[in-house]
Amino acid sequence: MQKLELPAHETAILTRLVGPPSPGLSRVAAEGILALRFGQTDKDRMDVLAAKARAGTLTSDEQREVEAYSRVSSLLGVLKSKARRALKRRHTNGKAKVV
Numbered sequence: 001m002q003k004l005e006l007p008a009h010e011t012a013i014l015t016r017l018v019g020p021p022s023p024g025l026s027r028v029a030a031e032g033i034l035a036l037r038f039g040q041t042d043k044d045r046m047d048v049l050a051a052k053a054r055a056g057t058l059t060s061d062e063q064r065e066v067e068a069y070s071r072v073s074s075l076l077g078v079l080k081s082k083a084r085r086a087l088k089r090r091h092t093n094g095k096a097k098v099v
Contacts, residue, residue: 030083
């Protein structure tokens with residue numbers, strides 16, 4: 001699946017979303033975010049769309065669907081990054097840190 005470059009305003013919004021770590025993300029919330037995955041139906045659909053893109057046979061509706069998957073995937077990546085940073089902050093030298 002091709003990577004889609006986000007428009008400047010979307011990039012700015014996402015940057016603010018994952019900006020400086022905030023103490024508000026709990027361990028449970030961070031672990032929940034890290035557990036988020038695309039289901040098999042979506043994975044299969046992305047594979048179909050990727051094959052059609054390689055073959056040059058995407059319709060305009062399918063292209064918009066590819067772009068939607070790309071944006072959702074980017075958002076998920078940003079959220080997971082924030083979750084990993086929140087968990088990392090909570091541990092120092094292997095010992096849990098009270099936050």
